[in-house]
Amino acid sequence: MTNDAQPSSRPPLHMRINLPIVIAFACIILLLLIGSLYSKSFLSPEYLLQQLKVASFLGVIATGMMLIILLGQIDLSVPWVLTTGAMMASAATAYGPLGEALAVPFGIACGVAMGLVSGAGVAYLRIPAMIVTLAINVIAQGLMVAYTGGFSPADTASDAMRYLATGNLILGVPNAILVWAAIGALAVFALNRTTFGRAVYAIGNRESAAFLSGAATQRVVMFSFAISGGLAAFGGVLLAGYAGKAAQSMGDAYLLPAIASVVLGGTSILGGRGNYLGTVAGVILVTLLQSILSVMQISEYGRQIIYGAVIVSMLLLYGREKALR
Numbered sequence: 527m528t529n530d531a532q533p534s535s536r537p538p539l540h541m542r543i544n545l546p547i548v549i550a551f552a553c554i555i556l557l558l559l560i561g562s563l564y565s566k567s568f569l570s571p572e573y574l575l576q577q578l579k580v581a582s583f584l585g586v587i588a589t590g591m592m593l594i595i596l597l598g599q600i601d602l603s604v605p606w607v608l609t610t611g612a613m614m615a616s617a618a619t620a621y622g623p624l625g626e627a628l629a630v631p632f633g634i635a636c637g638v639a640m641g642l643v644s645g646a647g648v649a650y651l652r653i654p655a656m657i658v659t660l661a662i663n664v665i666a667q668g669l670m671v672a673y674t675g676g677f678s679p680a681d682t683a684s685d686a687m688r689y690l691a692t693g694n695l696i697l698g699v700p701n702a703i704l705v706w707a708a709i710g711a712l713a714v715f716a717l718n719r720t721t722f723g724r725a726v727y728a729i730g731n732r733e734s735a736a737f738l739s740g741a742a743t744q745r746v747v748m749f750s751f752a753i754s755g756g757l758a759a760f761g762g763v764l765l766a767g768y769a770g771k772a773a774q775s776m777g778d779a780y781l782l783p784a785i786a787s788v789v790l791g792g793t794s795i796l797g798g799r800g801n802y803l804g805t806v807a808g809v810i811l812v813t814l815l816q817s818i819l820s821v822m823q824i825s826e827y828g829r830q831i832i833y834g835a836v837i838v839s840m841l842l843l844y845g846r847e848k849a850l851r
Contacts, residue, residue: 531750535845539807544792544801544803544804545792546791546792546804547791547792547801547807548792548802549565550790550791550792550804550807550808550811553811554807554810554811554814557811557814557818558814559568559818560597560745560818561814561818561821563820564818564821565821568747571594574699575607575699575700575703576810577669577810577813577814577817578700578703578792578810579700579703580817581706581809581810581812582702582703582705582706582764583691583702583761583764583765583768584761584780584784584787584809584812584813585706585709585710585784585805585806585809586705586706586709586757586760586761586764587604587608587617587757587758587761587780587784588711588783588784588787588788588805588808588809589709589710589757589802589805590753590754590755590756590758590794591604591754591784591785591787591788592713592752592758592788592791592800592802592805593705593713593717593726593750593753593754594655594754595775595785595788595789595793595794595795595797595800596717596726596727596730596797596798596799596800597726597729597746597747597750597797598729598730598733598746598794598796598797598798599731599751599797600659600785601644601654601655601658601659601751601754601755601758601777602656602659602663602759602781603640603641603644603659603660603662603663603666603755604659604663604754604758604777604780604781604784605663605667605775605778605780605781606663606666606667606670606777607636607637607641607662607663607665607755607758607759607762607777608637608758608759608761608762608763608765608776608777608780609666609667609670609772609773609774609775609776609777610633610636610640610666610669610670610759611633611634611636611637611758611759611760611761611762611763611764612633612639612759612762612763612765612766612772612773612776613670613673613679613681613762613766613772614632614633614636614672615629615632615633615634615675615683615684615687615762615763615766615772616629616633616679616681616683616684616687616766616771617632617673617679617681618633618684619681619682619683619684620681620732624631626684626685626686627686629683629684629687629763630658630684630686630687630690630763633760633762633763633766634756634759634760634763635756635759636759637651637755637756637757637758637759637760637762638752638753638755638756638759639755640662640666640755640759641751641752641753641755641756642748642751642752643658643662643755643757644658644659644662644751644755645747645748645749645750645751645752646748647669647750648745648747648748648751649743649744649745650744650746655751659751659822664681666675668792670671670774671774674774675690676774677774678771678773679771679772679773679774680776682771683766683767683769683770683771683772684767685765686764686767687766687767688767688768689767690702690705690763690764690767691764691765691766691767691768692767692768701770702764706766710806712747712834713802714802717802721825722749722760724748725741725742725743726746727798727799728741728798729741729743729746729747729797729798730794730797730798730799731797731798731799744748744784758807762776762777762781763826779826781788782833782834782837783812783816783833785833786808786812786836786837787805787808787809787811787812788800788805788808789808789836789837790807790808790811790812790836791803791804791805791807791808792804792805793805795837807812812833815832816829819832830837839847
């Protein structure tokens with residue numbers, strides 16, 4: 527009888543640690559400490575819960591963006607797909623009880639429809655994602671300007687939209703956080719436990735190899751863009767419920783933060799590699815950064831410069847690592 531130890535199949539600890547996620551959470555702690563220097567209430571449970579509530583809107587949008595970036599693509603239609611979802615959901619409330627009941631799904635459906643068009647253009651017509659999603663963004667903007675006449679829409683959010691965004695269902699936890707948690711759980715399951723999720727990672731690594739292995743690459747790409755559009759529109763629905771109504775260009779402030787959140791969490795901008803926990807960390811990090819910049823009275827253009835610099839830095843750090851393999 528031998529006492530020789532069996533070799534472990536688990537990789538060493540340093541190989542199991544996801545460095546980008548560790549860095550992101552370390553930066554979160556650093557930002558909390560910096561914020562506490564400017565305001566004593568920065569570390570209070572009430573303030574932190576409020577920050578999580580604000581982060582949940584970005585988290586819903588970033589979930590869809592992560593799916594697209596894992597494919598090695600990009601979705602630039604987020605600003606006006608988000609606005610369209612908010613405006614159409616609010617517009618539905620003008621049609622009585624039935625309109626109010628269908629407001630949320632109708633807003634999401636509008637986003638899914640635009641995402642399907644983008645996905646079909648990328649998957650079947652082989653149009654670069656940057657071009658087709660930018661075109662969809664401009665088309666959505668034109669449609670919404672035509673619908674509102676260029677003015678702020680008069681329609682208000684439904685009671686269901688307000689409840690999802692501002693209500694509290696469980697022990698004072700905002701519903702928006704619960705919604706993000708549910709969407710995040712579904713995303714983790716889909717990416718790690720389904721054929722669809724495995725195909726997304728495979729396409730991001732090498733689409734031709736995924737196709738030759740039998741993956742329905744075109745359908746996966748098209749439906750991924752549809753999911754991204756639906757989540758962007760749902761984010762708009764939640765924001766309209768939070769503010770009480772939709773507004774022109776309400777989605778413009780979410781494109782760069784959504785991309786930055788995904789990239790900060792370690793998802794490769796070139797596709798094929800990423801973890802949803804990293805996206806969660808990235809969303810919280812960006813939200814706290816926004817809060818601190820607001821406290822420091824940094825202007826909007828300054829924030830955009832910071833987000834752009836972060837994306838370029840992470841591309842150099844993570845993107846080159848994959849490209850040089």
